[in-house]
Amino acid sequence: MSFLKNVNVQENNDMKRQKQIINKLLKKLENKFCADCKNAPPTWASINLGVLICINCSGCHRELGAHISKIKSINLDVWPLDALENFKQINNKIANDYWEYNLNLKEINFDKIKKNRDEIMKFIRNKYEYKKWININEIDPMQKIKQNNINNNININNNLNNNNEKYQFNWNYFNKNINNNTNINNGK
Numbered sequence: 001m002s003f004l005k006n007v008n009v010q011e012n013n014d015m016k017r018q019k020q021i022i023n024k025l026l027k028k029l030e031n032k033f034c035a036d037c038k039n040a041p042p043t044w045a046s047i048n049l050g051v052l053i054c055i056n057c058s059g060c061h062r063e064l065g066a067h068i069s070k071i072k073s074i075n076l077d078v079w080p081l082d083a084l085e086n087f088k089q090i091n092n093k094i095a096n097d098y099w100e101y102n103l104n105l106k107e108i109n110f111d112k113i114k115k116n117r118d119e120i121m122k123f124i125r126n127k128y129e130y131k132k133w134i135n136i137n138e139i140d141p142m143q144k145i146k147q148n149n150i151n152n153n154i155n156i157n158n159n160l161n162n163n164n165e166k167y168q169f170n171w172n173y174f175n176k177n178i179n180n181n182t183n184i185n186n187g188k
């Protein structure tokens, strides 16, 4: 009983923290509109593609399959912690600078295609499944963030190791002093 209560409290706290982080994300100018149709405000996210999207486009993402796009609701789902942390480092503009790198936005009338389910589905499939407009000289932005995080962890570990070396050095110095003192004592 109390265990379940604790789990619920933990879940509520996680949800509260998630809401705070996501509210901050939604206040960013770059995230005011859906990354795909550019029209409605985002209420969903693709946590592996790094985009915040509207409810209509989320339906298209679901159709792509979870192996291409992992969809989470902004308000209803609990996000994995690492996804939440990663989203602090991305916004719809950063994501689209990769996914729509070679797209001439004037080519597509978003006001028109957002009303046509087949058209918007085709656009989303081209964008993420066929990677029609990506920047081929870059890796996808979420992958990049993950790699940066790994590198940062390596740096943190290196710093820790450096500190260990310093500690080791002091320790040797300390030993030497002890030996000297012992020698002095022996000399007496």
Ligand SMILES: [Zn+2]
Residues within 6 Å of the ligand: 034, 035, 036, 037, 038, 039, 040, 053, 054, 055, 056, 057, 058
């Ligand atoms: Zn949309």
